[in-house]
Amino acid sequence: MAPAPKSVAVVGAGPAGLATAKYLLAAGLRPVVFEPKSHVGGLWAPPSASDAIDTIQLDPRMTVNTSKYTSFFSDYFPESVAALPDRPVAREMGEYLKGYAATFIPPELLRLETLVTGVEKRVEGGWKVRFKGIASNKMENEEDFEFLVLATGVFSHTYTPKIAAADSFEGKMLHVSDYDGEKLFSGKKKPRKVVVVGGELSGSEAAADVALRVSSLPEEEREKIEVIQVFPRPPWVLPKLGAIPDPQVQGAPKLLAIDQGFYDTPSIVNSPPAKDPKEKYRRLHKTLIGIKGGDQSDISPALGVSPEWRDKPLSLGLSDSYIGFAKSGAIKTILGRVVGVKGQRGLEIVTVKEGEESRALEDVDLVIWATGYTPLRTLSRILSPGLKTAFGADENSCPAVLTRALYKQTLHPALGPTGAFVGIQRRPYFAMFELQARWIAGLFTGKIIFPSLNDFEDVAKGEAHLLAIGKIDEVMIHAGGGGDYIEFLRQIGKIIGIDDVFKYGLEMNCRPRPWIPAHLPPFPDAGSPRSQHSLAAQSALENQINSESTSPSLISRHIFAQLHGHWTINRHIVSRLPGFPSGIFTGTAIFQPRLSTFSSPLLAGQSCTTGHTVLPPDTNRYTMGNEITEYLYSETGTLTTETGFSFQGSRKYIYTLDPDKGIMSTWFVKPADGVSVDYFFHRIEIGRKPEKLENEWGCRWGVEKEGGVKAASEHLCERDWYWPGYRFEYEGPRLKRFWIRYRVQGPQKEYVTEAEYTRG
Incomplete structure (x- = not known):
């Protein structure tokens, strides 16, 4: 009789957890996926009255930031997906993930409406997982597993930095996830001064949304409202559709989703490795200057990505209307950090470009924190005290503390060879989840060697140490600003035996030739023929670029x-x-x-x-x-x-x-x-x-x-x-x-x- 497959507890049924379960099954393991919500899909799961758990839930109408070709898996592209718009809404993403789970994961391995309340290492090896049912309010249970994967996601809870005297502020403070523009600007009493803190994706969208609602008011009301955005470094605010010259018609554009133009395969393959993060950042900034047609200094001084910023990590926003509002002055921009509250309705700001000078914004009615999300609240709830101490982060820490502590954003010595993270990255790129899942499947089945203790110790000593000893790869995979995506694909691909993870992108019959998850080689045999789903996704994107882009x-x-x-x-x-x-x-x-x-x-x-x-x-x-x-x-x-x-x-x-x-x-x-x-x-x-x-x-x-x-x-x-x-x-x-x-x-x-x- 064949031995029973080894068991793996997978915490989270978002895209990272589902991809992990799929690849663990393909490797001969038995994953059990725990999910407190009543549906799979994580952020994109449809809301349900039984979801009595405090996590972020997207508006079903909200569009995805990246195109569907970047936001779908390598081997699941059914005809229903091909018919979707290039940027699906959250409801459509939820349906896609539901179909993915139904195709690859037996329902008996999905434990929905089940909240994991704790995980801890067993002395004899493996993991003890404690959990309870939510809908029936059942008593807590526990079960032993040989392996553990934490796929709780980085967007499960909001993150707001601590500032001095925050409790004394008499205006309204809220996180962007709680922002309701219709409610705030439809009543008689509207906020007169709105400050959006943060310049990346949700920051640019929130500032643009406030500006649009103000622009929609009668002129006598519009003139009384001021919209201010504060950010610590100038964000590149990109349109959702990127324009490149149409080679067939002078002065006409050819249009692509911005992520498709950003990840052109020949550009990736032909670029020599950067010697350090600063060189990498300079290349990325140069690319964005080409995409935007300038450094944004013509929009506002604070948005200008001047030379002193170009060897630093990128900050990225995404909005079709933000630049117009900022250029007209409808959004006033300040390069600085909010450090505290002054008086009853004032904010203290330390400016960045003016010699770290302090200034105050008076009479602020509304502060919108567009400062991102954190996985640490969920992890602090379920991890044992020893594990929390080992990670060196609590629920109030900056989220980057955790990712910097992980080896290749996946492993940590405190988890040992039987535990891993998947999907803890800030960018929800599905190809990263798939490669992490393949790597973990290899580790848990003994086909791939676990990193050495020296590897972990070097990461713990930080970037300067890694550069000094020549471990450039480990520095580059943690480089911020989104550039880590390509480096991650390259490095994890080599670890799991894919010498050239980008080769299928070069086979695209179009210009440009974007690399998408469908270009990942098959699993477990990377040399076997690509699936029909993979080929269908590539063909659909080729048609879009060759025909639909104009x-x-x-x-x-x-x-x-x-x-x-x-x-x-x-x-x-x-x-x-x-x-x-x-x-x-x-x-x-x-x-x-x-x-x-x-x-x-x-x-x-x-x-x-x-x-x-x-x-x-x-x-x-x-x-x-x-x-x-x-x-x-x-x-x-x-x-x-x-x-x-x-x-x-x-x-x-x-x-x-x-x-x-x-x-x-x-x-x-x-x-x-x-x-x-x-x-x-x-x-x-x-x-x-x-x-x-x-x-x-x-x-x-x-x-x-x-x-x-x-x-x-x-x-x-x-x-x-x-x-x-x-x-x-x-x-x-x-x-x-x-x-x-x-x-x-x-x-x-x-x-x-x-x-x-x-x-x-």
Whole structure:
């Protein structure tokens, strides 16, 4: 009779725990997965009334920060996944993880609604795990296991740094996970001064969300509210869609999810190893300067990643609207650290660039801590006192204390050869979880040698010691700013016998060639043929890059985001009727973002001459981090006629985006209030070429020049026909300028007007 498989307790059924269980099973072990929630999926699990456990839960509508190709596993890409948008929402991620568990993990090995209350090493070897059922409030039980994997995740609880006199603050302080912008800004009493602390992902999203809600208020209320963001180092705030030049059309973009452009396989493979972290950081900063088209100093001084920051770890934010708000001053930025409370509503800040000087922010109503998450509260609850002492961290410690103490972010001498961490990294990249799980499977089955005591002691002595003795790899795998992802893949791949973890990325039939988890070699035999799921994911991404990256829908979304802010206008008017003068209009235009004020069944393919019903907005659609879908457009300036007369003029429109269909449209504003929608004007049909007018009207129209992205439409407005034409011209990743032309024909009108917009 064959011996029973060795048992492994896996704590946590998020993506890290599920991947671990899958690979342990494939290695011949018997994992038992403990999860206090009623569903698998961790952060992405659907909320349930029986989830009586204090951990973070995502809004089911919230979009994932990385594309689906980075956020899915190497060998699970069913047809239902291929049909999802490039950035799924949390609900869709939860369904994906549910399907992954059903495919690879027998249900009897999943102990849902079971809270682990303690783990400790047994004298005779292995682990004792204590647990209790949540739904039935059962008494605590215990069970012995030969191995233990802690996959509790890094996002299980909020982290807020301790500051002096925090209890004396009479305003409101909350973590970004508790932020409800709708509730805060819909009542009569709104916060007048809001301070967002933190500059990375949730910091940029929270600051942008507050700014959008303020921008949506009436002008008299808007002017009374101040939004301030404080961060200790300038964050690179990246758009969710990255633009690279389209090789087929000058001045037009090719669009990719930002993570796809960042992990181009040839760039990874052809880059020589950095000699130390500082060189690595300089390379990463250089890459980001190329992606952003500059160092952000033109946005605000605090956001400028000047040379003195470029040998330090990166700070990364992600938002399509943040840069526009920061550039306009709607978000005021301060490079510094919040160190304490002063008085009843003041914050003491130590500035970073001004010689560590102290300054105060007075009359603060709301502080939003966007300072991240920590696994330490969960671990402090379940680890024995001896283990907690060995890790040198308690639940109030900075989360980085734990990851710096681990060998290759996975192992610790206090756990010994029978215990490990999976998924303790700050970035939820699924490929990291898979490689950790494969490594652990090899360790627990004795196929891979456990690191030596000297290896652990060297890590404990810190970076300077590791550099002095030449252990560059161990330093690089802990290097911050997200650059550790590639180093982690390379190093763990070699440990588990994959000499070139990036080779399948080079087989991509597209440009660029992003490395994704589907490029991981098969397990346990890395030389066996790749699975159909792996090949399907690669094929879908190739198609997206080759065909969909220049699709009208994607281009519309990117152009719409780029419109945000101030533009300078130079408009030429050529009229054939004496009652409508020809001339030149010069002035400024503002695309002011706001929450959607209405909706309309504007369908692709619907005639622009068809009436469009105006409906109330879909208030359930918007969540923090989503795209802006509406602008109030305002322009003011001077019209100088051919006869020398000058007139002051202004006009307003509403621009909207349907993000699902990628359709932009323009609407008239009610003259009575100057802000509400009146009726439909026209749709902006990307890819439709404007009509040729040069010979007929004798002008050199900017819309008709070669290059850029072109659009056109037509619309019968009461008795007048309008034929709009557009051309959008990119320079690198940014929309540099654009032209809007209208040919108008009616009983009292016959003219052409074309405006050139350049950044003001």
